[in-house]
Amino acid sequence: LILGLSIAGGSVFAQTLTLPQNLIPLNSAEGEILLIGSQARKDYLPLSIHFVTQKNQAYCGVASMVMVLNALGIPAPEAPEYSPFNMFTQDNFFNNEKTTNVVSADVVSKKGMTLDQLGGLMESKDVKVKVYHAADTNLSEFRQLIADNLKQPGNFVLVNYLRKAIGQETGGHISPIAAYNKQTDRFLILDVSRYKYPPVWVKAEELWQAIATVDSDGGKTRGFVLVSRD
Amino acid sequence: LILGLSIAGGSVFAQTLTLPQNLIPLNSAEGEILLIGSQARKDYLPLSIHFVTQKNQAYCGVASMVMVLNALGIPAPEAPEYSPFNMFTQDNFFNNEKTTNVVSADVVSKKGMTLDQLGGLMESKDVKVKVYHAADTNLSEFRQLIADNLKQPGNFVLVNYLRKAIGQETGGHISPIAAYNKQTDRFLILDVSRYKYPPVWVKAEELWQAIATVDSDGGKTRGFVLVSRD
Ligand SMILES: [Ca+2]
Ligand SMILES: [Ca+2]
Ligand SMILES: [Ca+2]
Numbered sequence: 001l002i003l004g005l006s007i008a009g010g011s012v013f014a015q016t017l018t019l020p021q022n023l024i025p026l027n028s029a030e031g032e033i034l035l036i037g038s039q040a041r042k043d044y045l046p047l048s049i050h051f052v053t054q055k056n057q058a059y060c061g062v063a064s065m066v067m068v069l070n071a072l073g074i075p076a077p078e079a080p081e082y083s084p085f086n087m088f089t090q091d092n093f094f095n096n097e098k099t100t101n102v103v104s105a106d107v108v109s110k111k112g113m114t115l116d117q118l119g120g121l122m123e124s125k126d127v128k129v130k131v132y133h134a135a136d137t138n139l140s141e142f143r144q145l146i147a148d149n150l151k152q153p154g155n156f157v158l159v160n161y162l163r164k165a166i167g168q169e170t171g172g173h174i175s176p177i178a179a180y181n182k183q184t185d186r187f188l189i190l191d192v193s194r195y196k197y198p199p200v201w202v203k204a205e206e207l208w209q210a211i212a213t214v215d216s217d218g219g220k221t222r223g224f225v226l227v228s229r230d
Numbered sequence: 231l232i233l234g235l236s237i238a239g240g241s242v243f244a245q246t247l248t249l250p251q252n253l254i255p256l257n258s259a260e261g262e263i264l265l266i267g268s269q270a271r272k273d274y275l276p277l278s279i280h281f282v283t284q285k286n287q288a289y290c291g292v293a294s295m296v297m298v299l300n301a302l303g304i305p306a307p308e309a310p311e312y313s314p315f316n317m318f319t320q321d322n323f324f325n326n327e328k329t330t331n332v333v334s335a336d337v338v339s340k341k342g343m344t345l346d347q348l349g350g351l352m353e354s355k356d357v358k359v360k361v362y363h364a365a366d367t368n369l370s371e372f373r374q375l376i377a378d379n380l381k382q383p384g385n386f387v388l389v390n391y392l393r394k395a396i397g398q399e400t401g402g403h404i405s406p407i408a409a410y411n412k413q414t415d416r417f418l419i420l421d422v423s424r425y426k427y428p429p430v431w432v433k434a435e436e437l438w439q440a441i442a443t444v445d446s447d448g449g450k451t452r453g454f455v456l457v458s459r460d
């Protein structure tokens with residue numbers, strides 16, 4: 001791993017890895033312009049006010065689902081540390097049998113999760129879920145489905161991609177998508193490994209290449225999940 | 231405590247307390263317009279990408295400082311859960327003597343912190359700190375100093391206020407301020423008790439009334455802290 005000082009668009013991220021030139025950090029002059037100019041950013045504010053860092057290096061999927069569940073505003077379970085308030089957290093996510101029947105916290109902590117497990121875990125929270133493997137769709141449908149979702153409130157997008165394919169270090173990853181900028185054909189990923197990378201604007205075609213990869217766990221292509229209230 | 235369903239500007243926050251009419255949630259049509267129309271929002275993106283929920287009900291000050299330290303991008307300590315990456319977290323904040331000499335994690339976990347302790351803890355991280363008690367300033371200087379800061383990158387504002395004075399439940403609280411909207415004379419508070427309230431736009435005069443209150447711990451008025459690189 002190359003730990004470096006990343007200077008992009010005038011912003012300095014002393015903590016995080018150097019971003020490749022193809023990615024535009026949200027926290028830069030250019031990243032801000034793309035956000036303001038986006039016509040498909042209905043999901044940005046609800047997600048950003050619930051932005052969390054994955055609590056361990058295998059919990060990207062759990063952190064991403066917690067953001068979406070809180071952004072959807074559906075009834076949350078108890079969080080003892082916040083009593084009498086309720087909130088979805090990475091600690092209470094697995095606190096029910098319907099969820100652990102899909103896959104346990106222990107297994108996820110060791111191996112992360114596949115796209116199908118992401119869909120199954122999400123569905124265990126009584127939300128409506130549609131799972132798309134890259135092999136069953138194409139770039140044009142991928143772009144259209146996600147851009148449409150990002151124009152609508154009350155539904156959200158999770159993406160499962162191979163970091164290496166967009167120039168990042170290195171393996172499979174999951175995060176929510178928060179906005180689409182049509183002029184530049186870029187999606188905004190709110191990367192939940194905030195210790196590693198800032199949120200980035202990535203070209204739709206590059207993100208497509210990164211989901212059109214095979215996850216050796218399960219042997220199927222990666223992809224994305226659309227989530228809405230049941 | 232009245233737990234309710236808050237509907238404001240078309241957004242529903244099923245988890246959080248009902249907001250009084252004087253406060254505008256960021257995550258609403260009106261809140262978004264105030265952000266886009268703000269000429270003093272240089273601190274918004276760096277803070278929002280590091281937005282965290284206080285880890286217990288006394289840690290508002292610690293959560294707020296962690297956001298500012300990560301947003302400043304100064305060298306962070308180890309976070310074992312993210313090795314080999316470094317990041318300020320609410321768990322490693324007190325991992326050095328210079329900090330615990332100001333006040334210990336144990337005391338903060340029980341009693342929270344005063345404005346002077348907030349300043350002292352912040353200073354222990356080798357950043358430049360200026361503490362303003364309400365008794366030593368006035369509404370006009372308060373508005374000017376903070377609005378100016380919010381136009382500049384590389385420095386940040388923490389505010390210590392009495393929730394009751396802005397119509398919230400109920401006691402003393404600390405959070406970062408992320409933006410100022412001049413037309414409406416409102417500040418945006420990124421409230422770190424995300425289980426309780428969304429980020430809100432509050433009138434400068436109301437926030438001033440809420441800092442011009444006496445903290446019974448220490449007997450001095452509340453106020454604000456300006457933080458920049460040393
Ligand atoms: Ca895997
Ligand atoms: Ca949507
Ligand atoms: Ca107190």
Ligand SMILES: [Ca+2]
Nearest residue numbers: 379380382385
């Ligand atoms: Ca500033």
